Amino acid sequence: MKKILVTGGAGYIGSHAVVELLDSGYEVIIVDNLENGFRELIDSRARFYVGDMRDLKTFENIFIEHKIDTIMHFAGYIKVGESCIEPNKYYLNNTYSVMNIVEMMKKYSVKNIIFSSTAATYGDVTIDGLVEENYPQNPINPYGMSKLMAEKIIIDAAKSYGINYAIFRYFNVGGAHESYNIGQMGDGVTALIPILLQVANGERTQLEVYGNDYKTKDGTGIRDYIHVVDLVRAHILAIKTLEKNINGIYNLGNGEGFSVLEMLEGARKMTGKEIPTVYVERRAGDPASVVASSELARKILGWNPIYTDVNKIIETAWKFKNK
Numbered sequence: 287m288k289k290i291l292v293t294g295g296a297g298y299i300g301s302h303a304v305v306e307l308l309d310s311g312y313e314v315i316i317v318d319n320l321e322n323g324f325r326e327l328i329d330s331r332a333r334f335y336v337g338d339m340r341d342l343k344t345f346e347n348i349f350i351e352h353k354i355d356t357i358m359h360f361a362g363y364i365k366v367g368e369s370c371i372e373p374n375k376y377y378l379n380n381t382y383s384v385m386n387i388v389e390m391m392k393k394y395s396v397k398n399i400i401f402s403s404t405a406a407t408y409g410d411v412t413i414d415g416l417v418e419e420n421y422p423q424n425p426i427n428p429y430g431m432s433k434l435m436a437e438k439i440i441i442d443a444a445k446s447y448g449i450n451y452a453i454f455r456y457f458n459v460g461g462a463h464e465s466y467n468i469g470q471m472g473d474g475v476t477a478l479i480p481i482l483l484q485v486a487n488g489e490r491t492q493l494e495v496y497g498n499d500y501k502t503k504d505g506t507g508i509r510d511y512i513h514v515v516d517l518v519r520a521h522i523l524a525i526k527t528l529e530k531n532i533n534g535i536y537n538l539g540n541g542e543g544f545s546v547l548e549m550l551e552g553a554r555k556m557t558g559k560e561i562p563t564v565y566v567e568r569r570a571g572d573p574a575s576v577v578a579s580s581e582l583a584r585k586i587l588g589w590n591p592i593y594t595d596v597n598k599i600i601e602t603a604w605k606f607k608n609k
């Protein structure tokens with residue numbers, strides 16, 4: 287049985303990857319420092335180590351104990367706003383950790399890495415059309431830059447150490463596994479869907495809409511939403527292409543954009559709650575529209591997302607929240 291090391295497996299996306307991997311017959315080792323992760327999200331079929339990739343000594347023990355085939359690297363800090371206040375925190379975790387990972391891959395002959403990158407590496411997207419992987423990468427915040435640097439480190443390591451990589455640039459990830467045992471948790475989430483549901487639930491008083499004067503269908507920003515289970519399934523498919531030594535960088539999105547007001551309407555219908563809303567100033571660097579082309583993932587990996595209805599993404603997130 288192939289052994290997959292999942293970093294950040296107690297987090298939102300990592301915990302979903304763990305379940306899909308186990309259900310697909312892989313043996314799973316998890317490392318997570320539980321800083322933003324939750325023991326409740328860890329599947330008991332996996333082997334769990336509390337550990338931190340910044341601490342090479344502890345991290346190395348995992349490689350001494352296990353012969354790892356592939357690393358799925360989800361661990362990291364994810365808040366754009368915080369990264370502008372504490373950039374070093376982001377470079378230390380999101381960038382330096384990747385140097386430690388490739389060092390371990392070299393030392394212990396781990397062949398493959400699958401890395402969580404982000405649409406934030408594109409920075410200020412100025413096209414109305416779909417963003418392809420060759421769109422210029424000019425991050426406008428330390429979060430995006432920390433991930434772009436990590437991408438470069440992986441690509442250089444692949445050239446020099448002969449490892450294989452799949453780099454995934456996620457757009458906006460949402461929803462929950464339909465077992466409703468795992469989903470997005472934590473108070474500090476900054477994504478639109480969890481905020482909408484927090485307002486619906488009375489945990490927040492209102493939704494702040496950042497700008498309603500964009501040149502979009504209703505003046506509010508347009509984004510691409512992808513269900514977390516579809517997202518992690520692309521990672522499972524990538525294991526097979528890496529086994530054939532096919533490296534790749536792939537966007538993961540649904541290819542359809544929804545405005546903040548459309549998402550608000552969807553959440554109102556789904557929850558039956560009013561969801562009070564106020565309009566505030568645009569945030570610096572928020573583009574009008576960011577929608578992915580994921581043709582490459584479809585073509586090379588045979589990826590085919592099934593949660594193409596954004597209301598289903600909202601619904602699964604809501605059901606998890608209420609379980």
Ligand SMILES: NC(=O)c1ccc[n+]([C@@H]2O[C@H](COP(=O)([O-])OP(=O)(O)OC[C@H]3O[C@@H](n4cnc5c(N)ncnc54)[C@H](O)[C@@H]3O)[C@@H](O)[C@H]2O)c1
Pocket residue numbers: 293294295296297298299300317318319320321322323324337338339340359360361362363364379383402403404405456457458459460477
């Ligand atoms: N959620 C999104 O919409 C989104 C979008 C684009 C990219 N991503 C990327 O996906 C990855 C996973 O995101 P998520 O939403 O699941 O975040 P999350 O915060 O839920 O999960 C991250 C996990 O990593 C752990 N962790 C952080 N630093 C660690 C370290 N140094 N050592 C060990 N464990 C550590 C945390 O405890 C947490 O469990 C991140 O790398 C993020 O940048 C997420």
